[in-house]
Amino acid sequence: MATDKVFPMTQAGKEKLEQELEQLKSVKRKEVVERIKVARSFGDLSENSEYDSAKEEQAFVEGRITTLENMIRNAKIIEEDAISGDSVSLGRSVTFVELPNGDEETYTIVGSAEADPFEGKISNDSPIAKSLIGKKVGDQVSVQTPGGEMSVRITSIN
Template sequence: MADKKHYMTLDGKQKLEDELEFLKTEKRKEVVERIKVARSFGDLSENSEYDSAKEEQAFVEGRISQIEKMIRNAVIIEENQTNTSVVGLGRTVRFIELPDGDEEEYTIVGSAESDPLEGKISNDSPMAQSLLGRTIGDKVTVNTPGGEMEVKILEVK
């Protein structure tokens, strides 16, 4: 089975590469040192510090593996797409909620970069799925966990 493609900007890929470098060069060494110290405490079967360090090691190694896979399967989102009126990956879309008029703006990114608090939503999210391929002026019904909402697209950049 083919690995899942991970859509991301060049900036998002660089952040993952930086995190990977940190985990491999600094965090790994830190965890190994914690394990060494914990071993010196004696009986490993009742050593909570050792157990904790081993759990952290497993987490770090899992995260390294996950990031390597994401980078290997990265598909870079081109920032200079030709049609700027169509909502697409890497685009920022501004819309108004109907009928209450709340205005929101999100950039649609790959799941590796999503950060809703920073205004970046995953292309796999219900909001993004409803907006992708739509154009300025379109009214779109979005299925959210809180129920359906209708929005009107004001701007795509």
């Protein structure tokens, strides 16, 4: 039997997933069931776009619930003392400057379950994170991205 994937995450990340799961189970699921009931009342299901739409949403919600339950069940919490030190690691924030004279950027490296680039949280599986993990302040790092290779210099790690 295959082993389940482990999802490294912060305690805050796990709590956020638990809140989303609770919302889906207690509110969203009921809303979708109600939509299906209403759509059924419109008659012929074979030509009922409301019904089809509600069933698609139900499939999405149930799939997301299953995914979240699996992620929470297989969560590995990043302990605060495990992220101490002076090198880039999971759970730490890293600031770097694109070279030769680019913009400064800051990201927190998190597990894939809580990654959100718009909030400055990148997955430890991302090309940037993979290139930065284990490096120290002052290190110049070459990062492979979909847009090509870029060089960065790490300016701080928190």
